[in-house]
Amino acid sequence: MKILLLGFGNVGKAFRKLVNEKDRAKELQNVKIIGIVNSKGLMIGDNENFKVDKKIDLLQAIDEVQPDVIVDMLPANYNNGEPSLSLYLNALHKGIHVITTNKAPLALKYSEIMKEAEKHNAKVLFQGTVMSGTPSVNLYKVMPGQRVFRIKGILNGTTNYILTKMYEGLDYNSALKEAQDKGYAERDPELDINGFDAAGKISILTNVYFGKNITIHDVKFEGIKNINNELINKTREKGTKIKLIAYSDGKETYVKPLEIDKNDPLYNVNGVLNALEIESDIQNTTIIGPGAGPINAAYGALSDLILLIRT
Ligand code: 80F
Known part of the structure; x- marks a missing residue:
């Protein structure tokens, strides 16, 4: 499972750390972060110390690294959900799954995002958006x-x-x-x-x-x-x-x-x-x-990732 991580702030860094602790779950053995994007650009591969390899925007980053899943840890923009909203629609259209801790796109365009996911047989997982790593969205599933x-x-x-x-x-x-x-x-x-x-x-x-x-x-x-x-x-x-x-x-x-x-x-x-x-x-x-805290929010996304691999 190849991941493109979007946002390398408090939560993004905590998520990177958790994903690389491979003993947490057997599902993590074949997970690899193949790119990280922050406001400066794209780093190809996975490294604790961010460096810009390409000065490209988020949409271009998807085409550049071709992930199986994008993990959105960008700031919430309640004006229009961007840039995340366009990224989700673009990724889902290509059958790329979305895992997010960013509430704004789902709080603004829930049905549009879910319809696009269904159409292309891709998943949108968002436990980390509500109560971070404490099951709330995922609780409903059980x-x-x-x-x-x-x-x-x-x-x-x-x-x-x-x-x-x-x-x-x-x-x-x-x-x-x-x-x-x-x-x-x-x-x-x-x-x-x-x-x-x-x-x-x-x-x-x-x-x-x-x-x-x-x-x-x-x-x-x-x-x-x-x-x-x-x-x-x-x-x-x-x-x-x-x-x-x-x-x-x-x-x-x-x-x-x-x-x-x-x-x-x-x-x-x-x-x-x-x-x-x-x-x-x-x-x-x-x-x-x-309900908050970088490691807790990151765990919400990690639990989604493991559940995605299991299904
Ligand atoms: P932070 O601002 O630390 O990092 C954002 C990253 O995005 C940075 O790397 C920045 O460079 C990058 N970025 C910004 N704009 C960009 C752009 N246009 N292109 C590329 N990169 C860009 O943000 P956090 O704290 O890491 O949060 C990330 C997301 O997780 C946000 O959407 C949060 O809403 C969400 N989240 C955070 C939580 C937390 O505890 C908890 C769950 C979700 O209940 C509460 O009190 C809530 N405030 C927290 S809930 N930090």
Whole structure:
């Protein structure tokens, strides 16, 4: 399996490291990174130290190295999903599989991407887009036959980290700086703070869990901009907490800060942890795990890669 890795930042570097730890899974023995692209150009082959071999763009890189799968770890662009969106359509048209941690193209053009994949018998795998390496997208694949009524959770690591730190007494700016230093935040952290990231994620999960074709524009969302230390102190005194909650029942989909009490299972989901509660006619299932972090997001893509080889 030949990989073209797109993006060599926090997550891209962590992914490269995981892929080269061949003892993780027998499926990795025949996996090879044959090219890496960053904003400077293409490096042919696989090396920890990036150097530009060809100053070509992303589309040209696909033709140059002819991979079996592209792994997208480029920054999220919610204006139009580019350059990733065009890359997916181009790659899928050629029967090249897509693995991605980048939410934007799927949050904007889910059905277009999936139709193109189906037409050319190629796969699009995207566990890393929601809750990083904690199964959320892929969890659905192992619970067939359940009638899902609603899903609800905490889907952004950065804002949950910031709110948690504010309850511990830290100010907003220092908490954000810590989240950035740990590699949790988006390149443009506004995308975390204003709710875009969580809205993109709940739109993707709505499509997966309810078989819909919604986009981020169908999600009502609000971030944590208006949550100040005064509000935090007030709720702390009451024994409640404010959390940025994402919700969908397939009809109504939103992201907003909500006050929750001690009995709510999401009350103790703190720091970079995320959670997803799935309510169905059979049972309620809750999964909790890291929602962000370079190695965690990279693992989401690695798990997709191994599952792709197995099928
Ligand atoms: P980073 O900015 O470190 O790296 C981006 C790379 O892309 C760089 O190598 C850059 O040169 C390259 N690049 C940019 N534009 C390019 C272009 N036009 N052509 C070629 N190369 C270009 O980004 P990260 O942190 O490595 O993230 C990569 C992707 O993973 C983004 O789409 C993220 O949204 C996604 N992701 C990141 C996560 C994380 O923890 C987690 C899951 C997905 O919940 C949260 O708090 C979320 N903020 C994180 S979720 N870092």
